[in-house]
Amino acid sequence: MDDIGVLMTCPMFGYLEAELEKRFKLFKLWQYPSTAEFLRESADSVQAVVGNTKVGADAELIGSLPRLGIVASYSVGLDKIDLRKCGERGIRITNTPDVLTDDVADLAIGLILAVLRRICACDGFVRTGSWKNGDFELATKFSGKSVGIVGLGRIGSAIAKRAKAFGCKVSYFSRSEKPGTNYKFCSNILELATNCEVLVVACSLTQETHHIINREVIDALGPTGILIDIGRGPHIDEPVLVSALTEGRLGGAGLDVFEKEPDVPQELFGLENVVLLPHVGSDTLETSKAMADLVVQNLEAFFLNKPLLTPVI
Numbered sequence: 353m354d355d356i357g358v359l360m361t362c363p364m365f366g367y368l369e370a371e372l373e374k375r376f377k378l379f380k381l382w383q384y385p386s387t388a389e390f391l392r393e394s395a396d397s398v399q400a401v402v403g404n405t406k407v408g409a410d411a412e413l414i415g416s417l418p419r420l421g422i423v424a425s426y427s428v429g430l431d432k433i434d435l436r437k438c439g440e441r442g443i444r445i446t447n448t449p450d451v452l453t454d455d456v457a458d459l460a461i462g463l464i465l466a467v468l469r470r471i472c473a474c475d476g477f478v479r480t481g482s483w484k485n486g487d488f489e490l491a492t493k494f495s496g497k498s499v500g501i502v503g504l505g506r507i508g509s510a511i512a513k514r515a516k517a518f519g520c521k522v523s524y525f526s527r528s529e530k531p532g533t534n535y536k537f538c539s540n541i542l543e544l545a546t547n548c549e550v551l552v553v554a555c556s557l558t559q560e561t562h563h564i565i566n567r568e569v570i571d572a573l574g575p576t577g578i579l580i581d582i583g584r585g586p587h588i589d590e591p592v593l594v595s596a597l598t599e600g601r602l603g604g605a606g607l608d609v610f611e612k613e614p615d616v617p618q619e620l621f622g623l624e625n626v627v628l629l630p631h632v633g634s635d636t637l638e639t640s641k642a643m644a645d646l647v648v649q650n651l652e653a654f655f656l657n658k659p660l661l662t663p664v665i
């Protein structure tokens with residue numbers, strides 16, 4: 353397969369780059385002076401694109417690659433891929449579901465604990481020597497809280513399972529009621545936000561879920577409520593969130609994702625009730641390797657005319 357051109361859109365896990373390089377003719381887009389220059393030289397050679405949460409395959413890139421047959425995303429989220437354009441051209445798409453579910457769900461719980469138990473502030477308290485001057489102030493308990501989950505897919509369900517183990521009451525909002533769960537279904541996100549203490553965003557980013565967390569939802573969660581986002585930044589109307597936090601209208605937030613990554617609103621930096629992470633939901637060695645293996649296996653299957661392992665279309 354070493355004459356098959358595979359285009360990586362941006363730097364990713366080194367192991368993935370190495371495994372692709374062993375098998376295919378790998379083009380690394382970021383090593384060219386510009387996308388236009390790369391396309392002028394090599395557009396005709398590219399039969400596969402490997403993108404991720406930063407740079408996927410938009411309509412323009414897809415339209416510039418006449419021999420493109422597959423987009424294999426090194427991510428579960430598909431929001432950086434023009435699904436319609438791929439559909440129109442019969443271009444296959446794969447992603448990396450399941451293998452990252454545990455890590456992302458673990459991190460959601462980690463963020464809840466970090467915000468409620470003020471773990472980062474406590475760490476700073478010890479490191480700066482403040483402990484010598486007295487005890488840290490009291491924090492907030494997590495066990496037994498009511499947790500609302502937006503999106504009860506694979507990741508939302510894994511978060512629900514973990515929250516249950518903490519003795520939490522779990523309810524959820526999604527497009528339709530999921531059969532076979534004991535969690536309370538809310539057909540309206542405002543009802544969910546009004547009735548929970550911790551709201552976790554775990555749905556995929558689509559036109560319908562863009563800014564699903566708006567002023568009304570944040571106000572419904574209220575000054576003691578906690579918002580956690582391990583989905584995508586654009587799920588939340590970020591300026592609205594920032595003003596709710598700076599004005600004390602929301603209790604706290606744990607955010608792994610932002611609207612314009614890697615730019616994060618500076619107003620959040622001084623807030624102790626906010627925990628900020630650099631989009632690391634699935635970033636463990638174990639999971640990154642499993643995701644990379646899936647990308648490679650999907651590409652191999654595609655070029656050997658075998659069934660794809662994790663097809664989206």
Ligand SMILES: O=CC(=O)O
Pocket residue numbers: 405426427428429430452633634
């Ligand atoms: O955000 C992570 C992913 O979509 O895999």
